[in-house]
Amino acid sequence: GAVVSQHPSRVICKSGTSVKIECRSLDFQATTMFWYRQFPKQSLMLMATSNEGSKATYEQGVEKDKFLINHASLTLSTLTVTSAHPEDSSFYICSARGQGGNEQYFGPGTRLTVT
């Protein structure tokens, strides 16, 4: 199956700093990438949908100025958590969807801890 990578896998940062998470599709062109957030023992909640070359579409309740998403190419999307706070600590997972396909391929996730 298709491979999606995420970097970093774990990050610890201090409150008030910004953190960038990369999501890459390694062997296919991802026209659409999705960013999810998952709290412990809970389901995945969609944060935003990003299409290459256009602005991301954010879900209701997600602050677009805090969670900056850039989908600059067909193989790379980035999520930047700006001015992170402890409540932003979570597991962030991206997924990528190619053209004409039904499947979504997930990255391995990034565990963010804000101290």
Add this chain to the structure above:
Amino acid sequence: AQKITQTQPGMFVQEKEAVTLDCTYDTSDQSYGLFWYKQPSSGEMIFLIYQGSYDEQNATEGRYSLNFQKARKSANLVISASQLGDSAMYFCAMSFDRGSTLGRLYFGRGTQLTVWP
């Protein structure tokens, strides 16, 4: 609004036995896709199986099969011959191939499956 319901927070099964994980959904759309994903403790989401709403036959992938009952709006996952490595969280999800919701997945709350020897 689209909704996925998984009523079993936890399930236990003995190794080599079959287990069914329940999933019901609610939508007025006629065209949609149903997915099952496995999430082990490492956190990665592993795609298991897909069923399109117009597929007449139930999907099967190895030991996984999807019991699709469209009229009842259910899409239960059946795992045959359970293995210890099947212990994980299982998520049912739905997507739609239209408009602004194109491709996004709506997830259920998940079922934690434990396989014991």
